Amino acid sequence: MPEPHHDVMTAFAETVSRNPGRTAVTHNGRSLTYAELDLWVRATARRLGPDPGVVGVITSRSPATVAALLGTLAAGGTYCPIDPAYPEPRRRALAAAGGCRLVITTGRETPVPPGTRPVPLPGLPEAAHAPGDTSGTTPPAFATGDPGDPAYVLFTSGSTGEPKPVVTPRGAIATATGALRDLFGLTPADRVLQFASLNWDTCFEEILPTLTAGATLVFHDHAHSGSFRRMLRMLDTEGVTVLDLPSAFWHELVRHLAEERAALPASVRTVVVGGEAVNPARLADWCALDTGAIRLVNTYGCTETTLVTHAADLSGPLAAGRPAPWGPGERVPIGHPLPHVLQHIGEEGELLVGGPSLALGYGDRPDADAERFVELDIGSGPERYFRTGDRVGRRADGMLVHEGRLDHELKVRGVRVDPAEVEAQIAGHPQVAAVAVTGVTVADHTTLAAYVVPRSPGGAVTLAEDVLNHLRDRSPAHLVPGRITVVPELVHTASGKVDRAGSHRRYASTTT
Numbered sequence: 001m002p003e004p005h006h007d008v009m010t011a012f013a014e015t016v017s018r019n020p021g022r023t024a025v026t027h028n029g030r031s032l033t034y035a036e037l038d039l040w041v042r043a044t045a046r047r048l049g050p051d052p053g054v055v056g057v058i059t060s061r062s063p064a065t066v067a068a069l070l071g072t073l074a075a076g077g078t079y080c081p082i083d084p085a086y087p088e089p090r091r092r093a094l095a096a097a098g099g100c101r102l103v104i105t106t107g108r109e110t111p112v113p114p115g116t117r118p119v120p121l122p123g124l125p126e127a128a129h130a131p132g133d134t135s136g137t138t139p140p141a142f143a144t145g146d147p148g149d150p151a152y153v154l155f156t157s158g159s160t161g162e163p164k165p166v167v168t169p170r171g172a173i174a175t176a177t178g179a180l181r182d183l184f185g186l187t188p189a190d191r192v193l194q195f196a197s198l199n200w201d202t203c204f205e206e207i208l209p210t211l212t213a214g215a216t217l218v219f220h221d222h223a224h225s226g227s228f229r230r231m232l233r234m235l236d237t238e239g240v241t242v243l244d245l246p247s248a249f250w251h252e253l254v255r256h257l258a259e260e261r262a263a264l265p266a267s268v269r270t271v272v273v274g275g276e277a278v279n280p281a282r283l284a285d286w287c288a289l290d291t292g293a294i295r296l297v298n299t300y301g302c303t304e305t306t307l308v309t310h311a312a313d314l315s316g317p318l319a320a321g322r323p324a325p326w327g328p329g330e331r332v333p334i335g336h337p338l339p340h341v342l343q344h345i346g347e348e349g350e351l352l353v354g355g356p357s358l359a360l361g362y363g364d365r366p367d368a369d370a371e372r373f374v375e376l377d378i379g380s381g382p383e384r385y386f387r388t389g390d391r392v393g394r395r396a397d398g399m400l401v402h403e404g405r406l407d408h409e410l411k412v413r414g415v416r417v418d419p420a421e422v423e424a425q426i427a428g429h430p431q432v433a434a435v436a437v438t439g440v441t442v443a444d445h446t447t448l449a450a451y452v453v454p455r456s457p458g459g460a461v462t463l464a465e466d467v468l469n470h471l472r473d474r475s476p477a478h479l480v481p482g483r484i485t486v487v488p489e490l491v492h493t494a495s496g497k498v499d500r501a502g503s504h505r506r507y508a509s510t511t512t
Contacts, residue, residue, distance in 0.1 A: 008151075008174050009073050009142035011212035013038075019188060019214040025063045026238070027219040032063055034214070036124075037070075043122040044071025045142070048102065052077040054153060056100035056116060058084050059198040062219060064106040064121055066207060071121075072104070073170075076143030079152040083199040084110040086476045090163075097163045097363070098153040147171025150360060154201055156303050157409070157418040157479070158368075165363040166303045172357040176307040177208040179338045179357075183297070183311055184242060184270060188214035191267070192242040193235070195223055200415060202275065205307050206244050228256040236265035244272040246414035248445035251282045258285045264294065270316075274299035275414025276446065277402055278314070278332040284325050287315050295319075300334035300402070303416070304372065304386045306357040309343075311335045312399055320397070333399040334392070343400075344378055344385060350406055351392045352376070352385040359386075408500065410439040412446055413478045419448070419500060422471075422479050426450060429470045431459040436490050437481060438500040440508075448481035451503045453489060460486050 020035035032040075044067050048055060055077045057068040065081075072079040080098040082091050088111075095103065095113035102119050103112040112118045151170040158164035186192070192210040194217055196202035210217045222234035235243075245253070250273045257263065264271075271294055278298055286296060295316040301308040312335030313319040326332070337343045342354035352374070361369040375382050389407050392400045410417045419437040426435045434453040439446045452467060454460040464484040471480045491502035 006174060007142075007144040007147075007170055008177050008208055008212060009070070010144055011174070011177070012041075012070060013142055015212055015214045022188060022214060023216045024211060025066060025217045025219065027063050028221055037063070037067065037211075040067040040122065040124065041070040041074050044068060044104070045074035047119060047122055048072065048075040048077060048104075050076060050143070053101045054078040054080050054099045054150075055119075056080045056082045056095050056098065056103035056113070058082055058103065058105050058110050058112070060084070060106045061194070061198060061221075061224070062106070065198050066211070066217070068104045068106060068121055069207065070211075073151060074142040076145050076149070077102075078150040078167075081152075081154070081199045082113075083197070083476065087473050089474050090476055094155060094163055097155065097165050099165075099363070145170055147174070148360070152204075153363070154199075154303055156416055157421045162421075164365070164368065167360040167363055168303075168306055169360050172306040172359065173204065173208065175340050175356045177204075177212060179340050180205055180209040180308060181213050183308065183338065184209060184272065186210065186213035186215050186242070190215035190241045191218050191239050192216070193223060193238075193240045193244070194219050195243065195245060201303050201307060202244065202246075202414065205272070228253060228260075228262075232262060232265065235268060239267045240265070241267055242270045242272070243268060244274075247273045247276040247278050248414065251279055251445070254282045254286050254289075257289055263290055268294060270295040270297065272297045272299055274301070274308070276411045280326045280330045280332055281328050283314060283332060284327075287325060291315060293317065298332060298335060300400075302353070302386065302388055304359045305341075305353045305388075306359065308338065309341045309353050309355075309357070310337050310400060331393075331401040331403070333395060333401050335399050342383060342385070344376060345392060345394070346387075348406055349391040349393065349403060351388045351390050351400065353388060354383045354385040358384060408438075410446055410448070412439070412448060415478050417448070417479065422448060422450065422475070422481065425471055425475055425479070426452060426467055428474075429467050431455050431463055431466065434490050434498070436498050436500045436503040438504045440483070440504070442482070447483070448479075449504060449508075450481040450484045451487045451490060451507055452484060453487060 016034045016038045023031045024034040024037040025032045052075050055072045059065045059081045069079050092113045100116050103116045104119050104121050106121050148169050150167045151173045153165050155163040194206050218238050220234050222230045296314045298312045298314050299308040300310040312333045340355050344352040346352050372387050376385050391403045393403050408419050422437045423435045432452050433455045436451045440449045454463050463486050467484050487507050491499040493499045
């Protein structure tokens with residue numbers, strides 16, 4: 001196994017020293033050099049002060065969030081993103097679960113959660129020096145801390161209805177960042193689109209490898225305009241070379257390219273997909289397009305294992321040749337483990353992942369840690385592993401294929417969702433007696449469907465709409481079902497448990 005890479009802030013500082021005048025970030029055509037971004041990051045760190053603890057950041061799709069992320073790490077703090085689009089109760093719950101003491105505001109009107117202190121982000125590089133700065137002196141070194149110190153807190157879905165914090169150490173993100181620079185083959189000539197939500201870990205795949213390779217990170221509003229034509233024009237104008245897309249979005253992009261007889265710009269050399277299973281039909285469509293020079297890389301990973309742990313080139317110059325096109329019944333591989341990853345296939349085919357990129361755990365939740373993190377000795381001494389809950393098989397070439405879940409968790413918009421969390425939120429409505437939530441495949445992606453039993457017949461008329469409003473006031477969009485159906489009763493198993501799949505089969509054709 002390769003040696004872990006050094007701290008991401010050390011790697012960023014080295015990149016700044018090699019490329020001070022190169023463009024680090026662009027936003028709708030406006031550029032920041034590495035030297036300017038470095039000033040902004042240092043000003044942010046000074047404003048936070050030493051050892052700021054867990055720092056919440058009200059995110060915005062702009063370079064301001066990058067400055068807040070790197071500034072928090074530079075100060076020795078722990079980054080915790082908070083989406084301003086989330087309902088206020090959810091933002092409050094995230095800040096409490098993450099243990100935030102300070103919250104960086106990036107110019108938005110969103111109030112900080114109670115019990116935290118607001119810290120305005122310093123201005124743009126021209127005025128980035130905080131009070132007391134002495135210009136012209138040698139810049140102080142960034143805080144790097146111990147590899148075991150927490151770098152960031154993100155949240156996964158849990159059965160209690162409350163956000164479950166995942167604490168990732170600096171050593172893990174440094175190792176994963178270096179591995180992805182190598183996997184994507186990033187150089188200073190690359191321009192990487194920032195597309196992922198800034199509140200999910202996929203954004204780190206875009207930000208950190210790019211800014212430690214001397215490449216350019218591209219923010220642009222047209223990436224999220226809802227128009228593929230506008231997006232493709234933007235990719236061409238901006239000279240984007242690397243795209244990292246959720247599989248469901250890539251499915252729709254492929255459909256657009258095939259139906260419109262369009263093409264990706266010549267600048268694009270690599271497309272990375274992940275988050276949900278790749279549809280073999282869309283993969284066949286992709287291969288039928290003029291895409292032979294573009295690397296298509298399928299990736300797999302969990303929040304608890306830090307970004308990508310497995311990858312496979314499905315198409316392009318580094319992919320293995322295939323004797324026949326992809327067929328509709330094939331399982332698309334998630335690939336081989338990256339060099340830093342240990343893998344073990346346990347009982348019932350469950351994939352377990354070990355190595356230096358594991359998270360520290362779920363904060364102060366030892367029971368949750370004990371359930372998902374285990375110590376195994378499979379021949380070379382005891383090692384800590386994460387139980388992914390994913391069932392896998394091994395192909396003849398050694399690559400893994402995903403064969404389903406061992407539990408009820410789903411991927412919605414590329415984010416892991418425990419239906420029990422959604423059920424817990426819906427059950428909080430005073431007119432709901434019982435509820436079942438399951439996943440439904442629509443086109444090439446998964447959405448949630450909820451089946452609710454009213455406490456009284458009189459409340460059934462408006463219950464679906466009432467529950468929807470109840471959720472929108474409390475939950476982020478990916479935890480709000482696309483369909484809520486009021487039913488007289490749920491289906492139960494022989495042991496008396498709610499049968500989610502059975503309830504869906506019985507009422508799938510019911511409309512509200």
